[in-house]
Amino acid sequence: MRDEDYMKIALKLARKGLGWVNPNPPVGAVLVKDGEIVSKGYHRYFGGRHAEREAIEKALEKGVSLEGATLYVTLEPCDHFGKTPPCTEAILEAGIRKVVIACRDPNPVSGDGVKKLTENGVEVVLGVCEREAKELMKFFLKSVTTGLPYVTLKYAATLDGKIADFEGNSKWITAELRPIVHRLRHQHMAVLVGAKTALLDNPRLDVRLPGKWRNPIRVILDREGKTLERVDLNVFAQSGRVIVFTERERADLPPNVTIAKCGSALEILRTLHGFGIDSVLVEGGSEVFSQFLPHADEIYAFYGVKVFGKGLDVFAGLTQTVDQELDFRIERVVKSKSGKEFLVVMKRCSRA
Amino acid sequence: MRDEDYMKIALKLARKGLGWVNPNPPVGAVLVKDGEIVSKGYHRYFGGRHAEREAIEKALEKGVSLEGATLYVTLEPCDHFGKTPPCTEAILEAGIRKVVIACRDPNPVSGDGVKKLTENGVEVVLGVCEREAKELMKFFLKSVTTGLPYVTLKYAATLDGKIADFEGNSKWITAELRPIVHRLRHQHMAVLVGAKTALLDNPRLDVRLPGKWRNPIRVILDREGKTLERVDLNVFAQSGRVIVFTERERADLPPNVTIAKCGSALEILRTLHGFGIDSVLVEGGSEVFSQFLPHADEIYAFYGVKVFGKGLDVFAGLTQTVDQELDFRIERVVKSKSGKEFLVVMKRCSRA
Numbered sequence: 014m015r016d017e018d019y020m021k022i023a024l025k026l027a028r029k030g031l032g033w034v035n036p037n038p039p040v041g042a043v044l045v046k047d048g049e050i051v052s053k054g055y056h057r058y059f060g061g062r063h064a065e066r067e068a069i070e071k072a073l074e075k076g077v078s079l080e081g082a083t084l085y086v087t088l089e090p091c092d093h094f095g096k097t098p099p100c101t102e103a104i105l106e107a108g109i110r111k112v113v114i115a116c117r118d119p120n121p122v123s124g125d126g127v128k129k130l131t132e133n134g135v136e137v138v139l140g141v142c143e144r145e146a147k148e149l150m151k152f153f154l155k156s157v158t159t160g161l162p163y164v165t166l167k168y169a170a171t172l173d174g175k176i177a178d179f180e181g182n183s184k185w186i187t188a189e190l191r192p193i194v195h196r197l198r199h200q201h202m203a204v205l206v207g208a209k210t211a212l213l214d215n216p217r218l219d220v221r222l223p224g225k226w227r228n229p230i231r232v233i234l235d236r237e238g239k240t241l242e243r244v245d246l247n248v249f250a251q252s253g254r255v256i257v258f259t260e261r262e263r264a265d266l267p268p269n270v271t272i273a274k275c276g277s278a279l280e281i282l283r284t285l286h287g288f289g290i291d292s293v294l295v296e297g298g299s300e301v302f303s304q305f306l307p308h309a310d311e312i313y314a315f316y317g318v319k320v321f322g323k324g325l326d327v328f329a330g331l332t333q334t335v336d337q338e339l340d341f342r343i344e345r346v347v348k349s350k351s352g353k354e355f356l357v358v359m360k361r362c363s364r365a
Numbered sequence: 366m367r368d369e370d371y372m373k374i375a376l377k378l379a380r381k382g383l384g385w386v387n388p389n390p391p392v393g394a395v396l397v398k399d400g401e402i403v404s405k406g407y408h409r410y411f412g413g414r415h416a417e418r419e420a421i422e423k424a425l426e427k428g429v430s431l432e433g434a435t436l437y438v439t440l441e442p443c444d445h446f447g448k449t450p451p452c453t454e455a456i457l458e459a460g461i462r463k464v465v466i467a468c469r470d471p472n473p474v475s476g477d478g479v480k481k482l483t484e485n486g487v488e489v490v491l492g493v494c495e496r497e498a499k500e501l502m503k504f505f506l507k508s509v510t511t512g513l514p515y516v517t518l519k520y521a522a523t524l525d526g527k528i529a530d531f532e533g534n535s536k537w538i539t540a541e542l543r544p545i546v547h548r549l550r551h552q553h554m555a556v557l558v559g560a561k562t563a564l565l566d567n568p569r570l571d572v573r574l575p576g577k578w579r580n581p582i583r584v585i586l587d588r589e590g591k592t593l594e595r596v597d598l599n600v601f602a603q604s605g606r607v608i609v610f611t612e613r614e615r616a617d618l619p620p621n622v623t624i625a626k627c628g629s630a631l632e633i634l635r636t637l638h639g640f641g642i643d644s645v646l647v648e649g650g651s652e653v654f655s656q657f658l659p660h661a662d663e664i665y666a667f668y669g670v671k672v673f674g675k676g677l678d679v680f681a682g683l684t685q686t687v688d689q690e691l692d693f694r695i696e697r698v699v700k701s702k703s704g705k706e707f708l709v710v711m712k713r714c715s716r717a
Binding site: 174183186330 | 522523524525526527529530531532534535536537538655658666668670671672673674675678679680681682683684685686687688689690691693694695696697698699700701703704705706707709711
């Protein structure tokens with residue numbers, strides 16, 4: 014097996030942590046000795062053991078000596094004391110001779126793991142499957158390098174770009190592809206909607222899928238604080254944290270509700286980053302989509318084979334001309350089984 | 366080779382006639398003797414030799430005896446004197462023993478070819494590659510069975526379903542995929558637009574592609590006859606026939622312009638069928654799309670990765686709710702190379 018093959022196994026392990034480890038990145042690790050995989054590990058939950066440490070400890074527990082072994086890890090090992098001791102120490106102590114890394118860690122807090130390892134005589138190979146690793150860790154990479162969470166816009170529209178009919182109904186423009194929405198909610202730390210959406214659609218914004226999933230933090234943009242008078246709304250009724258951006262003050266709120274100061278889309282994103290949130294799924298409505306499109310990194314555009322004619326536009330708040338380029342590129346287009354829905358995934362060109 | 370393999374060759378031959386033979390169907394034929402293909406033919410232009418006749422005559426010219434041969438043909442051979450003598454006669458005279466047919470001819474004018482052949486001791490096999498043959502001959506099949514042309518709607522919209530920005534500009538929402546539009550124009554006998562589109566966009570509605578192509582008949586819906594005062598418009602300037610549906614009378618028109626009586630979408634389609642037109646590509650604008658959607662058999666929906674917010678809706682004239690199903694199913698979704706455009710091809714469910 015080549016380096017790429019081992020790294021792909023490490024990436025597959027890393028993927029298991031998606032949605033569980035935020036705002037940490039999902040990381041996977043594989044230990045190889047004499048051409049055999051002797052141990053594997055991945056980062057399972059925020060604050061838990063790092064992937065490489067899990068792999069090393071599991072090997073040692075089994076009584077396997079790692080003298081001369083090679084470590085494949087999707088992210089540069091840390092060289093600092095955080096919630097856990099430095100991984101570089103564990104690597105050196107174990108006698109590992111070579112470390113293959115997919116992607117360097119841009120977080121200054123993590124220290125310079127590569128330097129520490131090379132200074133101690135460990136051979137380091139960088140950039141194996143780097144593109145895949147970066148894609149997997151996009152939330153982490155954006156938030157540590159920009160101070161803003163990764164923003165995904167998700168809308169469900171008709172062929173003619175409407176997100177609700179003239180009577181205001183939107184359930185359901187797309188239904189068959191909804192499991193993809195629920196996976197997005199699991200993977201993102203927060204889901205954001207406007208007050209109108211929270212009041213009119215009364216969404217739960219939770220994850221409904223077989224198996225174990227994590228519900229996202231719910232974020233409501235509600236300058237006037239109308240939702241605060243309606244704590245019976247589904248967004249409040251679910252367990253877990255709710256953040257309401259508002260200008261209103263109110264005392265008797267449920268304990269899971271936090272109030273934050275309203276502002277521009279950028280200010281809101283900065284505040285969310287300050288709360289330790291690495292990723293936001295923006296779920297509408299029209300005004301919120303218009304406001305957050307300039308800050309989006311990715312768009313999940315679901316379309317149902319329907320036509321409303323009159324109705325609510327997905328970006329009613331915008332005015333752009335045919336000469337204006339949208340800085341997005343299509344990653345993939347998916348047709349649903351029944352042929353009644355499709356999904357277009359787009360990424361900001363600078364991030365694609 | 367199996368029957369399907371020979372029929373696929375016949376279908377490939379038939380395809381060469383697309384756009385050239387209307388309102389006849391494109392038909393291909395292959396003659397096989399002792400397991401060898403001895404001759405091929407296809408219908409090349411309206412009024413020209415039928416595919417099976419071409420194949421037979423070519424074989425005989427080469428001095429090949431067709432005694433005991435098998436004919437593969439995509440459409441049931443005709444049994445009547447039309448622009449050409451009956452194909453059944455040529456088949457029987459040549460001594461062909463077996464005829465494999467993809468699709469029966471629903472046109473009563475054609476006579477009962479299968480009956481004539483079987484009565485004369487020829488073995489007939491029906492329905493080989495029938496689905497593919499029906500797809501290829503969809504214009505013909507619809508027009509002879511319903512008395513209406515096949516209707517394809519083609520629009521180019523932004524992600525939010527706009528076909529023009531707030532300033533009325535639409536050039537170009539999609540450009541990379543335009544060769545597909547030009548192929549559609551070649552294949553359809555007529556292209557239809559509203560007066561507003563003819564006046565504001567001033568389109569040529571012709572085919573611009575390398576190689577040989579046929580320009581469609583241009584049809585303009587213009588109740589008030591505004592375009593008739595503008596014979597300098599590109600739709601009139603091109604060679605070939607133009608049909609204007611209007612309530613206005615006017616004498617001094619260019620010789621290529623025909624006037625027809627305005628009416629509902631259905632009435633217009635009936636009139637076009639009366640003119641011998643088997644297929645219409647509806648190219649807009651918004652009102653025309655709204656009017657013809659209920660009569661469309663197929664939709665070519667092009668989307669550019671753009672957002673207009675304010676602008677002209679693709680179906681501004683319609684009002685439908687989320688409960689109303691659109692009787693279309695996605696056939697295929699195509700992403701352009703650059704990732705800046707995609708195409709969704711949809712077919713009416715009853716025809717899919």
